[in-house]
Amino acid sequence: MDLVSDDYCEKCGDSQAMVINMLGTDTKVRKLCDCQKIERDKRIEEEKNRDRQMRLEKLRNNSLMDDEFKKCTFQNFIVDDKNKKMYDLAKRYCNKWPQMKKENVGILFHGKPGRGKTFLTFCIANELLGKGVPLIAMSTLGLLSKIKATYGKWGDAGEVQVINSLKNASLLILDDLGAENSTTWTKEKLYEIIDSRYRNKKPMIVSTNLTLEQLKNKLTTDDGVTRTYDRLIEMCYPLEIKGYSRRIKTAKEKEKIIQSLLS
Ligand SMILES: [Zn+2]
Structure with missing residues (x-):
């Protein structure tokens, strides 16, 4: 045939x-x-x-990240001589994520407002989401109001569910810690989350506009217990972000434009 x-x-x-x-x-x-x-x-x-794409979309939804932070990526990062070190460090952190996770290495970015901490923090979030890492990335205020809102809707069960997802995510990224009101409730919730991650050896990346001393005071309970801060510092290596203030930078750029108009 x-x-x-x-x-x-x-x-x-x-x-x-x-x-x-x-x-x-x-x-x-x-x-x-x-x-x-x-x-x-x-x-x-x-x-x-x-x-x-669907898996990534699901991860992104589960990350609870606000849409406005989706554009914080290393591709959109404008590197200058002051932020290059932190940019490199953040990228390396993402590249070495399996090791960071295994050894429970976290970072506490601190420094004055407007130095690009939030941008850098969400760059790490987006990079790791792209690698398929289940994480949660939120502002501390957003997170606390999320817990409150769930409590209002679903009672204890809802709150337990949110807090469980905060405890179980491979990485928890908390932006702007210290911006919350110092109430007994917020201190308790933050302790519960941070302590649980500490005990389960799960890393966190945190940013704050406060100095370490101010953050310590902020997290100290009314009866003077500093355990939340102690746990945090044990998990997250503090790095100060210096960088140019965005306001000063804009002013300088404007200065250049004005100067060019004058000459
Ligand atoms: Zn053919």
Whole structure:
């Protein structure tokens, strides 16, 4: 039995059939020609990409991250001589994530407002989300109001669910710690979350506009217990972000423009 001209693809010229011997009889069976194989591989690849996109989308939704922080990426990061060190460090942290996770290495970024701490922090969040790391990244205020809102809606059960997801995420990123009101309730909730992550050896990345001393005072309970701060410092290595103040930088850029107008 031979292949006939109809068995060949008009497009690529490869055969779309082959003859095999089954129990002593030659039989013609269909097969994919070269261009059909390419088509099939393309479809499989597209399906994989769709699955990947859906997984990432789900991770992103579960991260509770606000839309406004989605644009904080290393690609959008404007590196200058003052922030280069921190930029490199943040990138390396992401590249070495498996090791960081294993050894429970966290970071506490502190420094004056407007130095790019939030941007840097959410760069790490977006980079790791892109690598498929289940994490939660929120402002501390947003997180506390989320717990409160859930409590209002679902009672204890809802609050337990939110707090569990905060406890279980591979990485918890808390932006602007210390901006919250110092109430007994907020101190208790923060302790509960930080202590649980400490005990489960799960890393955190935290940013604050306060000095370490101010943060310590902020987290100290009314009866003078500093355990929340102590746990935090044990988990998160404090790094001061110096950087240019964005306001000063803008002023300097304006100065340049004005100067160019004058000359
Ligand atoms: Zn073909």
